[in-house]
Amino acid sequence: MSLNIASRSTLVAHLVITLWLFLVVPTQAAEPAQSVAxxxxxxxxxxxxxxxxxxxxxxxxxxxxxxxxxxxxxxxxxxxxxxxxxxxxxxxxxxxxxxxxxxxxxxxxxxxxxxxxxxxxxxxxxxxxxxxxxxxxxxxxxxxxxxxxxxxxxxxxxxxxxxxxxxx
Structure with missing residues (x-):
């Protein structure tokens, strides 16, 4: 299967965004559990x-x-x-x-x-x-x-x- 340059760029962009969402966002947004009962x-x-x-x-x-x-x-x-x-x-x-x-x-x-x-x-x-x-x-x-x-x-x-x- 051959991908043209535009398709490769789109694929790379999606890969970068996906990796960013899984690797960067959780570490920045994660809040520890802070409730005590x-x-x-x-x-x-x-x-x-x-x-x-x-x-x-x-x-x-x-x-x-x-x-x-x-x-x-x-x-x-x-x-x-x-x-x-x-x-x-x-x-x-x-x-x-x-x-x-x-x-x-x-x-x-x-x-x-x-x-x-x-x-x-x-x-x-x-x-x-x-x-x-x-x-x-x-x-x-x-x-x-x-x-x-x-x-x-x-x-x-x-x-x-x-x-x-x-x-x-």
Whole structure:
């Protein structure tokens, strides 16, 4: 069977698009499962903000919703992705923003606690340097009931998608 040049070009174009759809799109669009069913807690939008180059500490941001009928209290967090993980908050002291560890965070029934920059977050100290954009990191939330909940956070960088065209 002989293909003319136009048919070959079409075939090659279809092959390239098909490979792109199977190889590239899933890795960019894939989101790790981020829901936990322990004690009525549901986690969404969990991301690990990779450390700024030359540093080793960073934070995890997420939404933690209590879908249960009683308050849930998070008393700790751990991960193999860092030497240490802590619950943290940002507070204003004499006009200065201060970051401090907190002992526990309680989420009322039907409420969502947002972990974000400038507020509550999970502080990671000594982040594993091999973690790269797109990697999935497991964290364990420890509850005052003694139960634990595993959550997955997707690693992102503040430089992802940045326009560096102004650099020379």
């Amino acid at each position: 322990v004690s009525g807690l549901k986690v969404s939008n969990a991301t690990l903000q990779l450390p700024i180059p030359g540093t080793h500490n960073s934070a995890v941001y997420l939404h933690l919703q209590n879908t249960g009928t009683k308050p849930e209290t998070v008393v700790g967090v751990s991960t193999a992705a860092a030497a240490k993980a802590q619950l943290h908050s940002h507070t204003s002291v004499d006009g200065m923003m201060r970051m401090r560890p907190v002992e526990s965070l309680t989420i009322a029934p039907g409420k969502t606690l947002v972990f974000e920059s400038g507020s509550y977050h999970i502080m990671l100290l000594g982040v594993e340097p091999s973690i790269a954009t797109g990697d999935t990191v497991e964290l364990t939330l420890e509850l005052n009931s003694g139960k634990t909940a595993q959550i997955m956070a997707r690693a992102v960088s503040r430089y992802d998608g940045a326009d560096h065209s102004h650099h020379h």
